Amino acid sequence: MKKYILILTLAILSACKSGYHLTNRTANRIGVDSLAATSDPSLNSFLQPYRQKLDQTMNEVLATSTAPIEKKLPEGPLNDLLTDALLQQASQRYGKPIDCSHLNYGGIRDNLPKGAITTGSVFGVMPFDNQLVVLTLTGDMLRQFLNHFADGHGLVMGGVKITLHDKQVQSVTFTNGRTLQPNEIYTVALSDYIANGGDNTDFLKKAVKREDISYLIRDALIDYVRQRGKTGQPITPTTDGRISIE
CATH class of the missing domain: 3.90.780.10 (5'-Nucleotidase, C-terminal domain)
Incomplete structure (x- = not known):
């Protein structure tokens, strides 16, 4: 499954007295494929005890x-x-x-x-x-x-x-x-x-x-x-x- 991160680039110009105002906006779409992405072993190790505890709680009959x-x-x-x-x-x-x-x-x-x-x-x-x-x-x-x-x-x-x-x-x-x-x-x-x-x-x-x-x-x-x-x-x-x- 692909997810996308939308990155906005804002061009800001300063006016003399009125402060900042938006003059331009551009966007880039970056695809993130959760199937192809590699997992972080250290993060998985950190989360594992919490995942086990949550599963144990939610699966209680x-x-x-x-x-x-x-x-x-x-x-x-x-x-x-x-x-x-x-x-x-x-x-x-x-x-x-x-x-x-x-x-x-x-x-x-x-x-x-x-x-x-x-x-x-x-x-x-x-x-x-x-x-x-x-x-x-x-x-x-x-x-x-x-x-x-x-x-x-x-x-x-x-x-x-x-x-x-x-x-x-x-x-x-x-x-x-x-x-x-x-x-x-x-x-x-x-x-x-x-x-x-x-x-x-x-x-x-x-x-x-x-x-x-x-x-x-x-x-x-x-x-x-x-x-x-x-x-x-x-x-x-x-x-x-x-x-x-x-």
Whole structure:
């Protein structure tokens, strides 16, 4: 495979009072053939321990799956697995129960394979260093949040069962037994990307409370899958009907 390095030559002339300005630009393309280029033995030797450590970490088998675990809309096995994982791990790290969890559908970048699920597999699913945030929202704000993602973004939730009609929330029941009431408050575990206004969620900056947890969402998922693996039972992809459309 050839790569190219672009070298720019700039001709700079000085004006009397206005400083420097660009008067000419030329470019030369130099081909670099990675197949023909010789490797540097000393550099390879220096990098080898780091390469071995990285391979060992990324190839660690956390658990196994009986089939591919895939994301889908309005609901998929991967959606459910990841949000359940986030809700469980977030509640443990937070130190008290959390009402629900959310992941943005576009941030789930890959599926999990059948067979061995490695640390590298989870990195493929969640490659970004997003931090866990717990937001406290009123019922009205949570409904706005759910409607926002139901209307074209993809609603990926844990800890709730939601019925949609015309891309709007019709009913919400929490697995902890609560119902969605306008003036009550609820806690949501989600990524700092969304809490910071990503995917056009600037309204979340008016949350009743924001608590930043020093825990990468990817690490929460890795910890959860590793715990599942320690049970000795493979993961079987399932959905539970938490997102339904009338």
